[in-house]
Amino acid sequence: MSDATNRAPDDESAANEEEGVDKTESGVQPVAVPMPRRRRSQIFAAEPKERRRRHSRVDVQLPVEVLIDGVDDVQKSRCVNLSLGGMFILVSPAPPHGTKLRVWLNLPTGDRLMVTGTTRWSTPDGVGIQHELLGARDTFVLTQYLASLKTEPED
Template identity: 35%
Template sequence: MRDHRKHPRKPIEISIAFRLGEGPRIDARCRDISLGGMFIETTTPAPFGASVEVFLSLEGLKQPAVIPSIVRWTTPEGMGVQFGVMGARETYALTQLLSEL
């Protein structure tokens, strides 16, 4: 299987949360991350193509970043999401995190 990612993912183990639509926040774990997306370990993955909000605490931000994302694939262990448009502060903080990994 070919990897079509523009940004290589880096392994990481951090707590995150996500929300499908107006539903509740669901606590989960991030297994890998890039500037373009992440794999979310969860027992309740959203369906393929679903829009989700990812809540990610990043150094330098007072509040967790809320990143609009699209589910691109799912497994029984979780889901891969592609990040949507982020603000400049969120993009910078994520870039800093990735440079430290």
């Protein structure tokens, strides 16, 4: 055993001063160890979805047309929630995670937006889509539409 482990508790502070060890008030030496990537993702996954999202979602009922990468036919469907960063659409069978798709949104304002995105999660009813980069016009139109929904009084 080393001298440090054989010392009495009173001798420990003197030994640390001699060795130049910086300790906190609790007497525990701070250690900075990088957290493994897997552990970080588990911590973030434990956060509620609302706190992980950059943009708040709004419940909607919008008609959409969906073109799934690798599928020739356009499907008619519904978007049930929407944000600047993504949406959830009803589609069955749900395409696999990571599938690229194109969605045409028909807004009640008369605007029709074409959004490209990637599936990020799915349920038996449909898929969560993360939008790819939106153009300036589409971003403006979508922002205005979402803002109008957030300010409408609930019945």
